[in-house]
Amino acid sequence: MTLDDIIETFEFLDDWDDRFAYLIELGKKLPGLPDDAKTEANKVHGCTSQVWMVSHVQPGNPPCVAFEADSDAFIVRGLIAILMAAYSGQTARHILDTDIGAVFERLSLGQHLSANRQNGFFAMTSRIKAHAREALEAA
Numbered sequence: 001m002t003l004d005d006i007i008e009t010f011e012f013l014d015d016w017d018d019r020f021a022y023l024i025e026l027g028k029k030l031p032g033l034p035d036d037a038k039t040e041a042n043k044v045h046g047c048t049s050q051v052w053m054v055s056h057v058q059p060g061n062p063p064c065v066a067f068e069a070d071s072d073a074f075i076v077r078g079l080i081a082i083l084m085a086a087y088s089g090q091t092a093r094h095i096l097d098t099d100i101g102a103v104f105e106r107l108s109l110g111q112h113l114s115a116n117r118q119n120g121f122f123a124m125t126s127r128i129k130a131h132a133r134e135a136l137e138a139a
Helices: 002-012 018-031 074-087 093-099 102-105 115-136
Strands: 052-057 062-070
Touching: 002 018, 002 062, 002 102, 018 074, 018 115, 062 074, 062 093, 062 115, 074 102, 074 115, 093 115, 102 115
Parallel strands: none
Antiparallel strands: 052 062
């Protein structure tokens, strides 16, 4: 599923209850991580829920970075699905240049998520951008 698909579905849904249900559905469809990837080194700090994230640099010029992530909460898994649609498989430069805050606002997430969930979303974003910077530096 692409980020445009997610945005289109969010805009089609009229009320937040439907959008919230869709976010949970996205989370339920997200592939999980194997238990051996759920380590302290892969843990994203700054999230209320447990979140783990791994990245894989795909060789090329420019390098692309793929991400996998998981959480113990379906709503957070839905937020991860949005981030994966926006960033996974993209070039490191594209990841660094993409303003996920604009997407966050377009989906009205700031108005409907708790401060802790918002902080977690942006903690995951920071982790993704850090992986992209590392991929660029290694290239």
